[in-house]
Amino acid sequence: MRQSEKPATALTARRPAAALTLAAVAALLTGCGSQPAGSHPAAAAAAGAGAPTVSGGAAPCATPRPKPAGGTPAPSRPARDGVRITAVGPACAQYEVTNPNAEPYDVTVVFSRSPGAVGGAPENVTRTVTALAPGATATGQLDLPGPTPARPGTTPQVEIVKVRSVPSVEAPQPGGPCPPSGLRLYADDGDAAMGLRAVGLHLRNCGTATVNLDGYPALQLLDAEHRPVDGVRLLSGGAGIATGTGADTPPQKIALRPGEGARATLVWRNTTGDGAPVNAPYARVRATADAAPVMVTPELDLGTTGRLGIGAWAREDAAAQPPATRPPAGAG
Numbered sequence: 354m355r356q357s358e359k360p361a362t363a364l365t366a367r368r369p370a371a372a373l374t375l376a377a378v379a380a381l382l383t384g385c386g387s388q389p390a391g392s393h394p395a396a397a398a399a400a401g402a403g404a405p406t407v408s409g410g411a412a413p414c415a416t417p418r419p420k421p422a423g424g425t426p427a428p429s430r431p432a433r434d435g436v437r438i439t440a441v442g443p444a445c446a447q448y449e450v451t452n453p454n455a456e457p458y459d460v461t462v463v464f465s466r467s468p469g470a471v472g473g474a475p476e477n478v479t480r481t482v483t484a485l486a487p488g489a490t491a492t493g494q495l496d497l498p499g500p501t502p503a504r505p506g507t508t509p510q511v512e513i514v515k516v517r518s519v520p521s522v523e524a525p526q527p528g529g530p531c532p533p534s535g536l537r538l539y540a541d542d543g544d545a546a547m548g549l550r551a552v553g554l555h556l557r558n559c560g561t562a563t564v565n566l567d568g569y570p571a572l573q574l575l576d577a578e579h580r581p582v583d584g585v586r587l588l589s590g591g592a593g594i595a596t597g598t599g600a601d602t603p604p605q606k607i608a609l610r611p612g613e614g615a616r617a618t619l620v621w622r623n624t625t626g627d628g629a630p631v632n633a634p635y636a637r638v639r640a641t642a643d644a645a646p647v648m649v650t651p652e653l654d655l656g657t658t659g660r661l662g663i664g665a666w667a668r669e670d671a672a673a674q675p676p677a678t679r680p681p682a683g684a685g
Contacts, residue, residue: 414442414494434516434577436462439492446495446511452485457521459483461650463514468498477514484521517634519648527555535560538640540649550621551591551598552651555669556640557614566607566641566666570617574653574661575635582633584659591620591662600664607666618664623656631655640666 431437432451440447446466452458460482467475476498482491497509519525525539526532537559543552558564569589574582591600600618609615619636633653637646655661 414440414445414447433513434518435460436513436516438511438513441497441509441511443497443509445497446509447492448480448495448513449490449492450482450485451490452487452518454518454520455487457484457486458518459521459524460485460516460518462516464495464511465514466495466497466509466511468509475510483524517650519635519650523637523646523648525647525649531559532645534645535562536564536640536644538638538647538649540636540651543651548622548624548656549595549598550619550623550654551600552619553599554617554619554638554649555614556609556616556666558609558611561611563611564609564641566609566615568604569663569665571639571642572619572661572663573637574633575637575648576632577634579635582631585631585633585655586660588660588662589665591618591664594620594622594660594662598662598664599667600662602665602667604665605667607668614669615666616669617666619651619653620662620664621653621655621660622658623654624658625656628657630657631659 435451435453437449438446439449448462448464450460450462452460462480464478464480465475466478478495480493480495482493485491495511497511526537527539531537535558537557539555541553541555543550554570572587574585576582588594591598594600598618598620600620607615633655634650635648636651636653637648639646653661
């Protein structure tokens with residue numbers, strides 16, 4: 354699997370249940386066993402622990418920060434890509450997520466948390482804010498493991514490992530209601546071995562009309578600031594990178610009927626040599642030339658190789674896909 358931490362859903366946005374309104378979801382705040390005053394009980398139950406809210410009201414995780422001699426409160430930790438840890442206490446930590454963009458975004462944050470005692474093993478925890486409005490700030494809390502063994506004065510540690518964000522209209526939807534396009538597209542967590550990387554793109558027709566696939570998905574690579582990445586050769590097929598990865602299957606015409614799925618494999622090496630390594634965390638993917646784009650997060654660490662192999666679409670057993678859901682009215 355990936356070389357470093359591998360959150361199971363770290364880089365795919367999760368959608369709230371269709372029955373919930375955005376206002377209800379935005380009012381959520383759980384963690385440390387607390388719930389903000391005035392939040393919607395049904396929304397809180399559906400979202401689960403750790404869900405963020407755009408309003409405050411949670412019980413503080415820690416005592417107020419001490420004031421320096423001048424009487425001004427000490428600042429919170431520096432923000433990283435719009436995410437800031439605002440308080441850390443013995444049982445939980447509080448954080449804020451701000452969307453500086455001009456459209457709603459889904460923001461996924463990977464935190465590292467560990468007990469306060471020396472030798473405590475850290476673990477990664479993922480939280481996702483969906484449909485965060487432009488300029489809005491959501492708050493949330495994380496449960497933290499206590500020190501083992503307990504020692505007076507010890508405090509758990511929490512750090513921001515990684516922040517990834519995608520426009521909400523382009524966010525992958527591996528589960529939940531069928532997207533208006535009638536196509537569900539997402540990336541898996543991938544595989545890595547001896548510098549060779551492979552990530553699968555999964556496509557499912559959850560609509561009502563047959564979709565014709567012919568060849569390869571179209572990709573645009575993006576850097577951490579969502580800017581296009583130039584200078585990378587996009588190869589049709591993966592044979593130029595390595596064989597036996599599943600990306601070197603010849604292209605074929607596929608009539609993807611409702612309920613059926615397909616898969617394409619991305620393959621690359623992260624070998625480094627002369628020059629600056631290229632990293633493209635994001636890829637904007639179109640399953641067909643006229644399909645709506647979906648922004649996935651394959652974490653393409655291309656090294657200095659300058660090449661990415663893109664496999665052709667091939668049929669995928671329905672058992673490898675998420676459970677089918679009822680398509681929306683007019684889908685397809």
